Amino acid sequence: MSAKPVKQAQDSAAPNCGRNTGVIFDIKRYATHDGPGIRTTVFFKGCPLACGWCHNPESLVMEPQGVYHRERCIGCGECIRACPQGALALTPGGVVTAAARCRHCGTCARACPAEAREFAGWCESVEHLMKMIEKDVLFYDQSGGGVTFSGGEPLRQPDFLLELLEACGRRAIHRAVDTTGYADTDLLMAVARRTDLFLYDLKLMDPVKHQNYTGVSNRQILDNLQRLARERAVITIRIPLIPGINDDAANIDATGDFVAALPGVRQVDILPYHNSARHKYQKFGVARRLGEIAPPLKEQIDRVARQLARFGLKINIGG
Numbered sequence: 001m002s003a004k005p006v007k008q009a010q011d012s013a014a015p016n017c018g019r020n021t022g023v024i025f026d027i028k029r030y031a032t033h034d035g036p037g038i039r040t041t042v043f044f045k046g047c048p049l050a051c052g053w054c055h056n057p058e059s060l061v062m063e064p065q066g067v068y069h070r071e072r073c074i075g076c077g078e079c080i081r082a083c084p085q086g087a088l089a090l091t092p093g094g095v096v097t098a099a100a101r102c103r104h105c106g107t108c109a110r111a112c113p114a115e116a117r118e119f120a121g122w123c124e125s126v127e128h129l130m131k132m133i134e135k136d137v138l139f140y141d142q143s144g145g146g147v148t149f150s151g152g153e154p155l156r157q158p159d160f161l162l163e164l165l166e167a168c169g170r171r172a173i174h175r176a177v178d179t180t181g182y183a184d185t186d187l188l189m190a191v192a193r194r195t196d197l198f199l200y201d202l203k204l205m206d207p208v209k210h211q212n213y214t215g216v217s218n219r220q221i222l223d224n225l226q227r228l229a230r231e232r233a234v235i236t237i238r239i240p241l242i243p244g245i246n247d248d249a250a251n252i253d254a255t256g257d258f259v260a261a262l263p264g265v266r267q268v269d270i271l272p273y274h275n276s277a278r279h280k281y282q283k284f285g286v287a288r289r290l291g292e293i294a295p296p297l298k299e300q301i302d303r304v305a306r307q308l309a310r311f312g313l314k315i316n317i318g319g
Contacts, residue, residue: 018125020126020127020163021124021125021126022044022157022161023044023062023121023122023123023124024124025045025059025121025122026041027129028041028043030139034176034178035146035174035199035236036143036144036146037143037174038139039146039176040132040136040146041147041150042148043059043151044149044151045058045061045064046059046062046151046152047059047180048153048180049153049215050214051214052213052245052289053273057281058120060286062152063104063121064104064106064122066102066104066109068116069116069117070094070116072116073094073116074113074116075090076113078112079109079111079117080095080108081111084103084107085105086101087099088108103123104121106119106122126163129164130168133147134171134173137171137173140174146175146176147164147175149164149175149176150178150199153180153183154177155188155191158190161177162191165177166194176195177197178199178201179199179200180201180221181220181221181225182224185224192233196234197235198228199269200225200236200238202221202225203246204245205218209251225262229263229264229265235264236268237259237269239268239269240271241272241300243273243295245293247296247304252307255308256308257311259311260311266314267314267316268314268315269316270305270317273296275294275295301317
């Protein structure tokens, strides 16, 4: 039985995509840090949070984002001839795009011999994506792995996510959902009935700081986590460790106390911040609200791990 459409305040359909499709921006095969075993991680576009340290700034908006590198363009016109919508034209200033016609299919980027055009995000169908996923079933079976739906926030495209979860379930493929938890509770419960593991982000326990650094309240996130735990969902807590923002003793103690009270939840992954996404901010014209952040030192990571372990939690560093 196919998933029923889910009504919610957030986006449920991908722009310019057809039925049973969504917008993704990356597929990582043979991943080993997004759940148990060898996995295929599918990254959804669109996120309701605006974390100042986001590692995937290209995921924040759901629409596919095109980048035109004028300095690389050789004016050959291959992209213009390849575009199925006739959305491109060559001008003295380079190739221009008629936004109303563009369907963000990425055909122009694939046709460009000079790599002057690229896209973050494309429309993908459930059927085509499942064919890609099923290619690695042997690796899942041998390693205890499966598929992880990440982002962005995969619950931002609920119908697409539910269809994929059900398709994986019919194929007996292990399913993990990497989520911020900021979603309608009924939707989250619908996802839980079709999910084998949640990778659940906890960023900040103080509600004012959470609002300041992510743009949203943490009330729904915490309430949803408690509800999932009461329903006996399998959950791994993930803490992105951001120096000077959430690594202080007060926040770590509050986090440990909260997690320790969740029935059945003991696994915590500490994900140290890294600055490898710096070039993405420049490429896609996204402002870095917090400026440069230095990655945590090993001593800082070890201190946080020891502090959380005192609450009887099993700590893993690096996901």
